[in-house]
Amino acid sequence: MLFNSVHFAIFFPIVVTLYFLLPHKFRWILLLIASYYFYMAWIPIYVLLLIISTIVDYIGGLLLDKTEKEYKRKLILGVSLFVNLGILFTFKYYNFFMDSIEKLSIYLNIPLNIHYSSLLLPIGISFYTFQTLAYTIDVYRRKVKPEKHLGIFALYVSFFPQLVAGPIERADSLIPQLKEHHNFDIKRVSDGLKLMAWGLFKKVVVADRLGMMSAYVFANPQSHEGPGLLFAMIFSSWQIYCDFSGYSDIAVGSAKVLGINLIQNFERPYFSRSFPELWRRWHISLMNWFRDYVFYPLGGSRYGVLNTCKNLIIVFTLSGVWHGANWTYIFWGFLMGVCLVLSLITRDIRKVIVEKIGLTHFPKIHQGLQMLITYSIFLFFGVPFRAEKIGDVFYIWSHLLTGWSNPTRGLDFDDFVVSLGMPTEQEFNSAIVALLFLIIVEAFQAYGVSLREKLEQRNIALRWACYYIFLFIIAFYGIWNSSPFVYFQF
Amino acid sequence: MKRFIPKDLLPIILLVPFFLFFIAINVFIDPSGLLRKKQEKQIAQWLNDGFGVINAINVDYRKIVKERIALLEKKPDIIVMGSSRAMIIDSSFFPDRHLLNCSLPSANLEDIIANYQVLYETNKLPEKLILCPDLHYFNAYAKSNFHLFQEYENALQRMKIVQNITLTDLIVKWIDPRYFQILSPGYFQESIRFFPAWVVGKIPRPQPIEYYETEEKVIRPDGSIIYESSRRQRTQQEIELKAERYAFKHPEGLVNYRYIDPTRELIFEKFLKMIKEDGVEVKIIFIPIHPRSYEILAQNKIYKIIIDVEKYMRDVFNSLDIPVYGSYDATQCNCVSTDFYDAVHAKPEAIKRFLSTSTGIKR
Known part of the structure; x- marks a missing residue:
């Protein structure tokens, strides 16, 4: 179900x-x-x-x-x-x-x-x-x-x-x-329902809409050049995040309605400032599992840097195996492990460089750059997660810089997005608006501001008007063909 | 009064109007006429009276076919069964014979068997049955609960097949699954789109017509259809884009098609034997799919199963001496891109052309 x-x-x-x-x-x-x-x-x-x-x-x-x-x-x-x-x-x-x-x-x-x-x-x-x-x-x-x-x-x-x-x-x-x-506690029930609605929004309004393009381009990358491939990579990264974190939100929300607290599985991972931080915020329950039952028994971060690096690569490669019976997942897991290792061993060098160029004087810019770089690395090395074959991974990587002199391949923009698998330009625009809305909400959360809590402090009429609009948006703009959640296959 | 509406329940009570609004929109606008029970009977009557029908969007074709068969005064010579892909087969394919096309959009194996059972139970079995099977018949994942449930069960009993009934099967046995659409956000979206037309009382409802020269999709009295002009006039580029998209975007009915389901194999084979025992002559037409779609599917690690499915069906038909025409592979039927409306719907001229090169189909 x-x-x-x-x-x-x-x-x-x-x-x-x-x-x-x-x-x-x-x-x-x-x-x-x-x-x-x-x-x-x-x-x-x-x-x-x-x-x-x-x-x-x-x-x-x-x-x-x-x-x-x-x-x-x-x-x-x-x-x-x-x-x-x-x-x-x-x-x-x-x-x-x-x-x-x-x-x-x-x-x-x-x-x-x-x-x-x-x-x-x-x-x-x-x-x-x-x-x-x-x-x-x-x-x-x-x-x-x-x-x-x-x-x-x-x-x-x-x-x-x-x-x-x-x-x-x-x-x-x-x-x-x-x-x-567990008694019927209206506050808890209502919080659970709100979380379920937010998860549903992520799934049916954002993820499934972004998925139209990413599924199409990743099924046939050879027909696309740099701009199309980059769009698909970005859409795919957010699709997977919204799909799975949306599922987790509905799961956590529905358990909450019944009075049971489940672990929060995602904590805005794309706002992470380093690779290790990203992996502390992505699929937290699985990463905790690997930490406790594989990483620590292997020796964890004891016994020196080399041993730690080896353990990290083993853990992430196994996480790739867990994700799917395909070499692309294993390759992806291995690459994530390598990125994590590189992130750890270059930590001191990066600190020195940042100080040398004076970025420490501009902490906001520094944080923004860190987030952008972390996301870009995850995006680039995340290609095997979505690609159907290892050959497709190398094709995408090697063609990312092609076609930029004529990004839309001579097509009008609406024809260009249609050629990338979106049904219409309007659908593409809806995807962008929905994604921006999600990013804004998460950006506020990242700075400790919960829009939901702000709304709860407003008077009942305004609050419920907003709830109704949000529910209407989910019902009307959602893609309701009951597409399965990406993580079901795992 | 306050004691009966505790403050604790206020948020739940405030949520109720949204869901009432949601259901009310679906019930009152009802763009597909789900709650208009007599709609299908009326369409069947128009068709049997020799009229074409337009605006039959999202109507329940299963019920139309059942009503039509019940209203038939004499047995047709030829019955065509298949999905929407077979709905372009009309009387001109078999001149001087009484043909009724009983195909249904998105028909699966259960639909075909249930509709055959309707013919059997109403004593309207034809002399000849043209079956246009589809690739998804043997996909365990392509189950649908929209077929005529009782007739399908009766057919299974005739074939002496005992099937495990799931809870969902039991529910849909008692409640028509169409009514669940009243709770469906997809139906809500459709209803909202029709809201302006509903306000001015202009929701397009099915209508009889005498002449078929129209831009709308028309169901003709022989059960075949003429597609709407927008589909007929698609450019080559549009058709090829649709063909690629279909194949690259998890084609309907083929998702998770990892093996040929043995239960469905058994049902299919027993069904064919039952038709033969009923004395009905069966002929098979494999309607091709767009050559580009076929090429992509045949190279996909999951969807390449379509090759095995066709081979399996051919073996079964050969073992039962049932003649087969056409192929899902358009190149085998000498069909090219221009012979299609989209990925899976071939034009009638294309089917006529490859049938004309085969012997025996018209006998």
Whole structure:
């Protein structure tokens, strides 16, 4: 079920109403049924995978708690990792693995009879697998106590707001909240609904509109030159951000309505002043996961600069693998790791240069330049994330400077934007206006000014007039063909 | 009174008028006539009386076809079934025969089977069935709930196929999924666009016409359509742009088409056998898609499945001795870019041309 569908518009109010009408002791049952229904609205049979993960980690958690012998505990952890990662590999990476073997065999001229799987990728599998893995590892580390209530644990794995695209929640944060009694608190409900509306705006008004151009150009980059490619890269970067952060906002908002606080997954990453800062603000729950379960166990930033660099590159390459079974994602992850390493090792040199040229005397300009450079690096090295083939990545990079003597290729501007995949120039203009509005709101937030809070201080008539206009804009200017969220595929 | 409207509920109460406004706009303007139940029956009556119909935008073609079949006084000689791509096949393709084109826009396999069942249940099975299958029939992701649900179930029972029913299937069995459009923001957008016309009482509603020389899209009495002039007069450049866009922008029905769904294979094969057992002669026309679209799709790592889909269908038809004409690959049918209105809709002249070089289609 998509958050931007009529199906969800009917489902959610029914769940919320029943949730607050039911006595506390029955609420987990309602949420569990609702969560399974939410997942089964896609391919019902895949709920079995969710059930397998749930049972394996539930039993694993209980056994880990009862077992003292270290080798037995390691064995239990190993079984849990094997089952969860085995399912993930079978459904997500098997065909990619076989395809790579086949290509290698052709290259080495060794004939192989490769068998491919026809299994479809279950949506959200990487998200809930990582969530259950975090639980088992935390129990193994004795950081959290195992959950004894199977129903609550099943709900922790399947809680519908964050089931298919995160945020990836930790057991010590989510499980206690699922057990708590939450009264109907209008302030919280209203905050949740506002966040949902903002997320919907990002998704249907901004992301899906920008996506028209980026999808078209990235599907066929060879037909475009520098200006078109650059437009598509910029649109694509904002599309992915608005799509995923929009999803996260709706997820966090809908959980908030039910009284549950989820982790904030994005913090205006494009306003970051350095690459490490950007990655502390982008997909925060996943980055925290990699930090706690991969980076630290590898040694983190201990044992010297070289070891830190190696660990960062490993973590980001793995993050690329997590994002998708394709060499483009792995390449993207690797490049992000390299950028991060370069950012760290050039930190002192950059400081010296900034002081030498006197930029420290103009802090606002300095900050602006830092943001621009950080975004530009992310934009440039983000191309593999969106490209369909590695060949396309190099084509785009090598053609970014072409065609600037005649940017619109001799076409009127309206024909030019149509040639980039926008249906009309008006649609392009709407995309730009929506994007500018979003950037302005986030810029205010970056300087500590919340326009929402400012509005809440106004009188009721003005406030509600603005809410109505905003809802009307979402309904009327949104693209409502229920296009899936980009991150569902991960 | 204050006790009954706690201050806590004020924001929720203030939200209600927006949603009432939203629903009211959809209900009162209702640009597609979703709530006008008799609309389809009226259109069917006009068509059976020999009139063409214009302004039949977004009407429920499934219901029109069902009503038409019910109103037919005698069995047609030939029935054509397919999607909008097949709707340009008219009586001139089969002179001196009584043809009824029962194709539907965006028809999927369920639609074809349900409509065939309507013919069976009303004892109107034709002598010959021209089936124009589409590529998306075997895509597990291309499921739609808009087909005639009861007739489809009856057909499955005739084929002795037991299918798992999902909760959504159960809901749409009792509530016509069209009514959910009343809650749809997409429908709201459409309603707002028609708002000025609604205010002055000029929302274009379906109308009968006697002559087809018009700029509007016309449904003709034989069920075929003549496209609106804006589509007929597209320049070559516009058509090619549309062809490229279609293929590069996740084509409708083909998204996530990673394999040929075995359940649909089974249903399709049993359906063909059932038609043969009913004594109806079947002929297949693969209507080509634009050569540029085909070229792009055939090179895409997911969409290249269209080649396998056509091969699979050909194998099935061959095994059942069902004659096949045409191909999805326009080059196989000697069709060029000018033979198309857009990416997937071929012009009738093009279909006539490649059929004229085949033997047997008119027999």
